Amino acid sequence: MKMKEQEEQKPNENRKKPTIPPYMKAVAGSLGGVMEACCLQPIDVIKTRLQLDTAGQYKGIIHCGVTIYRTEGVRALWKGLTPFATHLTLKYALRMGSNAVLQSAFKDSETGTISNHGRVFSGFGAGVLEALVVVTPFEVVKIRLQQQKGLSLESLKYKGPIHCARTIIREEGLLGLWSGAAPTVMRNGTNQAAMFTAKNSFDGLLWKKQEGDGKVLQPWQSMISGFLAGTAGPLCTGPFDVVKTRLMAQSRDKGELKYKGMVHAIRTIYAEEGLLALWKGLLPRLMRIPPGQAIMWGVADQVIGLYERTYIPPE
Structure with missing residues (x-):
């Protein structure tokens, strides 16, 4: 009788692991996205300005940030925050939810x-999926707002996110909001393939954490795993990000477009500016994406952990 009870008490290694509902991961991702946007928007503004700087106006990250602050004010470092925060919230909700599905x-x-x-x-x-549904149109608006220079609202072509979107649709058609879709798809697809795989690997390697095991990481543990998982993407996808920015920034109302598409843009940038130009803005990307993933996962894992503590008993 005792032998039977002991066998029943042994954990079944082959039992089906509990899963977190996609909606819960979507909620966790969206909350993490809001926090990330508020903390790291200035770095994104600097990255965009560096990628669009073909004349060598900015000497580096610090010089770019100081120049923006001196000439346009501190609020300029948060230009495009509304579309950026909205886009991150929707992007992470879609990313986390669709990945779970x-x-x-x-x-x-x-x-x-x-x-x-x-x-x-x-x-x-x-x-x-996130690149086509959320990222591309929001980044087109964000980049158009970020590339504008000046303090007076009257002197700016785009007065705000909604006005910017309306102007693009009026002058360039609805597809204008999807400028640079091809490199965005390549960048985001590669980034998320690496990120989700790496995050799970680091959680298991560093903290012995597996999804659905009922264990909840401390925020600092999630942030370390997220930071490490977020480092590979920028190195691999730098050219796609530069090309995406250039394609999104050019307006069709100014006549013939300089860049005809993703491949043409890569060739043109390489011919005119050299190979390293395809990794312009890499340092601010490394300053933004890994910390951004750290912040996002630090929040998301706590939300998911709350669900696991409530509904999934520890093994």
Whole structure:
């Protein structure tokens, strides 16, 4: 009788692992996105200005930030915050939710586990979806606002996010909001494929944490894993990000476009500015994305952890 009770008490290693509902991951991601946007917007403004600087006006990150502050005021460092925060909130909700849905298709039906290949494909699919639905139109508006220089609202072409979107649609058509969609898809798909896989690997390697095990990481642990997971993407996708910015910044109302598309833009930048120009803005990206992922995961893991503590008992 005792032997039978002991066998019943042994954990079943092959039992199906509990899963976090996609909606809960979407909520966690959106809350993390708001916090990230508020903290890191100035770095994004500097990155955009550096990527658009073909005349060598800015000597580096610090010089760019100081120049913006002196000539346009401190508020200029938060230009485009409204579309940026909205876009991050929607992006992370869609990213986290769609990744959870896609992962369910790759999970083992009996154990609920997923291979690294499944994580990569799920992450790439989530990145492509977010790029087309949310990222591209919001970044077009954000970049058009960020590239404007000046203090007087009357002297600016775009008066705000809504006015900017309306102006683009009126002058360039609805598809103007999807300028640079191809490099954005490549950048986001590659980024998320690497990020989700790396985050899970670092959680397991550093903290012995697996999804659905009922354990909740401390915020600082989540931030370390998120920071490390966010470092690979900018190095791999630098050219896509530069090309995306250049394509989104050019307005069709000024006549013939300089860049005809993603491949043409890469060739033109390489021919006119050299190979390293394809990684312009890399340092501010490294200053923004890994810390941004640290902040986002620090918030998101706590929200997900609250759900796990409430509904999933520890193993």
